[in-house]
Amino acid sequence: MLYREAGQFKTSYAADQALLPILQDRIGLSLILLVAFVGIPLLATDFFIGSVMIPFLVFSLAAIGLNILTGYAGQLSLGTGAFMGVGAYACYKLTTYFPDINIILLILFSGVFSAAAGVLFGLPSLRIKGLYLAITTLAAQFFLEWCFIRIAWLYNYNDSGAIEVPTRKLLDIAITGASATPVVRYLVIISVVTLMALVAANVLRGRIGRSWMMIRDMDIAAELMGIRPLRAKLSAFAFSSYYCGVAGALMVFMWIGSAEVESFDINHSFLVLFMVIIGGMGSLLGCFLGAAFIWVLPIIIRAVPQLIGLDLLAATTEHLTNIIIGVLIIFFLIVEPHGLARLWQLGKEKLRTWPFPYASN
Amino acid sequence: MTNRTFTALAAALVVASCWIPVAQAQDSLYIPSLTYRTGPFSGGGTPFADGYADYLNMLNERDGGINGVKIIVEECETAYNSQKGVECYEATKDKGALAYSPLSTGITLALVPKAPIDKIPVFSMGYGLSAAAAGEKFPWTFVYPASYWSQMSSILKYIDANDGIRGKKIGFIYLDAAYGLEPIPLLDQLSESMGFTVAKFPVGVKEMQNQSSQWLNVRKESPDWMIMWGWGAMNPTAIREAAKIRFPLDRFIGNWWAGSHNDLKGVGEAGKGYLAANFSGLGQEYPALQDVLAHVVDKGLSKVSAREDVGNVLYNRGLFNAVVLAEAVRIAQDRTGKKVISGADMREGLENIDLSEERLSELGLPGFTGELKGSCADHEGGGSIFIQQWNGSDWEKVTDLIAPMSDIVRPMLEEAAEAYVSDKPDWQSQTCS
Numbered sequence: 001m002l003y004r005e006a007g008q009f010k011t012s013y014a015a016d017q018a019l020l021p022i023l024q025d026r027i028g029l030s031l032i033l034l035v036a037f038v039g040i041p042l043l044a045t046d047f048f049i050g051s052v053m054i055p056f057l058v059f060s061l062a063a064i065g066l067n068i069l070t071g072y073a074g075q076l077s078l079g080t081g082a083f084m085g086v087g088a089y090a091c092y093k094l095t096t097y098f099p100d101i102n103i104i105l106l107i108l109f110s111g112v113f114s115a116a117a118g119v120l121f122g123l124p125s126l127r128i129k130g131l132y133l134a135i136t137t138l139a140a141q142f143f144l145e146w147c148f149i150r151i152a153w154l155y156n157y158n159d160s161g162a163i164e165v166p167t168r169k170l171l172d173i174a175i176t177g178a179s180a181t182p183v184v185r186y187l188v189i190i191s192v193v194t195l196m197a198l199v200a201a202n203v204l205r206g207r208i209g210r211s212w213m214m215i216r217d218m219d220i221a222a223e224l225m226g227i228r229p230l231r232a233k234l235s236a237f238a239f240s241s242y243y244c245g246v247a248g249a250l251m252v253f254m255w256i257g258s259a260e261v262e263s264f265d266i267n268h269s270f271l272v273l274f275m276v277i278i279g280g281m282g283s284l285l286g287c288f289l290g291a292a293f294i295w296v297l298p299i300i301i302r303a304v305p306q307l308i309g310l311d312l313l314a315a316t317t318e319h320l321t322n323i324i325i326g327v328l329i330i331f332f333l334i335v336e337p338h339g340l341a342r343l344w345q346l347g348k349e350k351l352r353t354w355p356f357p358y359a360s361n
Numbered sequence: 362m363t364n365r366t367f368t369a370l371a372a373a374l375v376v377a378s379c380w381i382p383v384a385q386a387q388d389s390l391y392i393p394s395l396t397y398r399t400g401p402f403s404g405g406g407t408p409f410a411d412g413y414a415d416y417l418n419m420l421n422e423r424d425g426g427i428n429g430v431k432i433i434v435e436e437c438e439t440a441y442n443s444q445k446g447v448e449c450y451e452a453t454k455d456k457g458a459l460a461y462s463p464l465s466t467g468i469t470l471a472l473v474p475k476a477p478i479d480k481i482p483v484f485s486m487g488y489g490l491s492a493a494a495a496g497e498k499f500p501w502t503f504v505y506p507a508s509y510w511s512q513m514s515s516i517l518k519y520i521d522a523n524d525g526i527r528g529k530k531i532g533f534i535y536l537d538a539a540y541g542l543e544p545i546p547l548l549d550q551l552s553e554s555m556g557f558t559v560a561k562f563p564v565g566v567k568e569m570q571n572q573s574s575q576w577l578n579v580r581k582e583s584p585d586w587m588i589m590w591g592w593g594a595m596n597p598t599a600i601r602e603a604a605k606i607r608f609p610l611d612r613f614i615g616n617w618w619a620g621s622h623n624d625l626k627g628v629g630e631a632g633k634g635y636l637a638a639n640f641s642g643l644g645q646e647y648p649a650l651q652d653v654l655a656h657v658v659d660k661g662l663s664k665v666s667a668r669e670d671v672g673n674v675l676y677n678r679g680l681f682n683a684v685v686l687a688e689a690v691r692i693a694q695d696r697t698g699k700k701v702i703s704g705a706d707m708r709e710g711l712e713n714i715d716l717s718e719e720r721l722s723e724l725g726l727p728g729f730t731g732e733l734k735g736s737c738a739d740h741e742g743g744g745s746i747f748i749q750q751w752n753g754s755d756w757e758k759v760t761d762l763i764a765p766m767s768d769i770v771r772p773m774l775e776e777a778a779e780a781y782v783s784d785k786p787d788w789q790s791q792t793c794s
Contacts, residue, residue: 161539258467258473260443314435315396
């Protein structure tokens, strides 16, 4: 009943091809955006915004990037962390050379460097597939990590080999650096993420996105139907790395405020890959669900003992969190191998006929 | 249905977590402790966190806090991960935190720019940013009792005092990360002025437990001395490899993070003769440590796994970290006349710290460490170290305190501090008269 589209008539092609054809989805998304843009900045604490929402959005964006490549174009990648790093270091160098250009533009532009790196390391995908490709992206991960340590120019010859985010302003309000308040940083990030998610949603359902999915489903058939694998695969790598690069730049400039090479190590590649797998391959909603599951849920679990007045050792809580998250991952993958997004899809189908399931069709 | 119940539960928790009441420490001293009792470096993080917590708890048990004000130590687990460290910082800073000692270079670098904004000092004791020793440029950061550069200069002085350093070849094996790279500028500069050559052997974070290729190179280069900047699993591996190629271990010096009981216990007899720098006393034969044993450990209030672990190198290091913080609280209370102080008062306390020999004796730590005296300009405060040697089962102190070459190190520190703030127009400095 809740999701019944009866009575919603489309009178034009544009309406029929809308991003969200069902009214309920439009209302739902508007509510979410309203909460995200107005409710959270007004009501939530600095900790919730700075340590829960900001990381969640950064990882969601990175997961969208990887999902484009792995979920939609079918190319397994283990180099996400390094591509995020390329974006971060590129943004750092850009703002060093052009301190007067708005940092948000630089963050968006730094993804281009990451895209270039992605295309370069995506070249082997024309010849090899699956796990073999994963190994070459692993090479990208290690090679780029090596660059982040060895090429001192990247971190302006800093003695400790780390990059430090300078304060940059927009209309006299600090948006990066330590003096930027969490709310300001959050508003910048949510705007960027909303915009980029919208772009991704539209690209994915258009010609380019469909060509990626054809390559994923059967590359020979796709080629016979006129999809050029070179263009399709490399554009997927470029698009995906662009998103990861922007996510990396946001991570350093809007969230942590400094970074060394460990911030982009292989563990981050795995972390984002897990988000994609848990959330759901080939689903944009899954990216957000996966990021929430992997990043936000542990924070909530850690807060529980304190909330119910249980005095546990911090390390014990940490162990417990790891155990619970591990068990939940196994549980969800057994219950629904296609990820959390699939659960939501099933839920929607149930809601369509609820509360009269026997009356459907 | 279970799925939906679960979702509802999760949603409820998310909502609840937004409204976690912030426990304002009204009549107590709130000192957060960013620990890593889990993760790849827990071997070093655990004893440090134990010593830190035990000393502050001992003050609570023995004296009822500092000048009658109770101390609250709250641990937050970082697993040596910068992102979690920042999360811990954000979660604890609004509860009236007085100072942060994250025991991680990555977390320190993330916190240094935040300190002046939130008005909470960062006390990175012998790690983090060497340049922070220049108090004029870093009013909110302290690296007592010595920076990495001072330590390196003291180690070179020790080598010079043992058969001279001119014309010798020094091998430098280091963790290939921010931490290990830090002393290289000083090493390069001193190699010219002191007349020795340097051979560098980087160890990648992923190769910490597999250093055979590096040690093959060491054998090829055959340096006269080896210096190590290592941490965690890298240390025992390096010592084992050195023993394997028969490098004389009494010519192999680790820095103060490469010379703990955890590093050498596994190596045992094979590591006999290995040297390491240190600045915190060894053993439990100090009155203060006896108090810790009596008031905390024996009452079961400590998390140490065995009574013998009290007095270990890293336990005492963590304890010394707490001693400096407690002393800074006392000084801040004296200077402001307030019992319950703020982060800004704490900064003043840290800046005016004065641990003379007499004061150390009063605290029950006679001869525990060198004299430590901070000032507005000097956030390093003395910086002497001693060298200890592994005798096969325990560490022994083998030298007196070795002062750093301040005349060379200090200008370099100031220069580095200048470079750090040069591209930050809004950076908060202070002027010291």
